[in-house]
Amino acid sequence: MSSVSVRKKIEALGTQMSLPTVRKALGVLEGEHASGRRGGGGDVMDMRAYEPGDESRLIDWKTSARQGRPMVVQRERLSTSRVWLLMDVGREMTGICPSGEQAYEVAANALRMFAALSMRRADDISLVFGDESSITRIPFNGGFAQFERTLDTALRRNWNHGRNIDALLEYARRIKDHEALIVLATDEHAMAERHIIQ
Numbered sequence: 001m002s003s004v005s006v007r008k009k010i011e012a013l014g015t016q017m018s019l020p021t022v023r024k025a026l027g028v029l030e031g032e033h034a035s036g037r038r039g040g041g042g043d044v045m046d047m048r049a050y051e052p053g054d055e056s057r058l059i060d061w062k063t064s065a066r067q068g069r070p071m072v073v074q075r076e077r078l079s080t081s082r083v084w085l086l087m088d089v090g091r092e093m094t095g096i097c098p099s100g101e102q103a104y105e106v107a108a109n110a111l112r113m114f115a116a117l118s119m120r121r122a123d124d125i126s127l128v129f130g131d132e133s134s135i136t137r138i139p140f141n142g143g144f145a146q147f148e149r150t151l152d153t154a155l156r157r158n159w160n161h162g163r164n165i166d167a168l169l170e171y172a173r174r175i176k177d178h179e180a181l182i183v184l185a186t187d188e189h190a191m192a193e194r195h196i197i198q
Helices: 003-016 020-030 061-067 103-120 144-155 165-173
Strands: 044-049 071-075 082-088 124-130 135-138 181-185
Touching (some): 082 103, 103 124, 103 144, 124 165, 135 165, 165 181
Parallel strands (some): 082 181
Antiparallel strands (some): 124 135
16 A cells, blocks of 8 residues: 555545544543643533434433433543654664555554544644654644645655664653653564563
């Protein structure tokens, strides 16, 4: 599968967010805690009659009793509000996957997916690259197209240095926002048993 077709699928994901399974996945992905944004804390945005396919947990029982029929309360989406996308850019990521793509291309597509979901929720995104020579936070502001340009530009690099997964994990540990979503994109060989926290 070409990187262009993968990108089209990721972009199309933004139009499918109303599907119940995607909504459920987003709930798991984002965790349900108060947003730091104005109007956060799950403020009521809309009430409407229950429709088949709605999640039963969204039924407001007090309102339903007053109305004499099941009513669904739609609240402001509770969000993480900051997403950190960390990517291993050691030369090991130039290896070829069974799909024929280089590992860094697969990792970049995973980050594109998380960025698309996060932008849909208006989360702030930080993009961080790391290898044995340095850890670099890449400035990013804008929409999905700008994210792709930023990521693509950053991936046009010399892949001369090995990985330093310990440094990336330490960077993640030092992120002070304990409610942020942190994504580490690497290959299956990067993590050792000592990296797994029990």
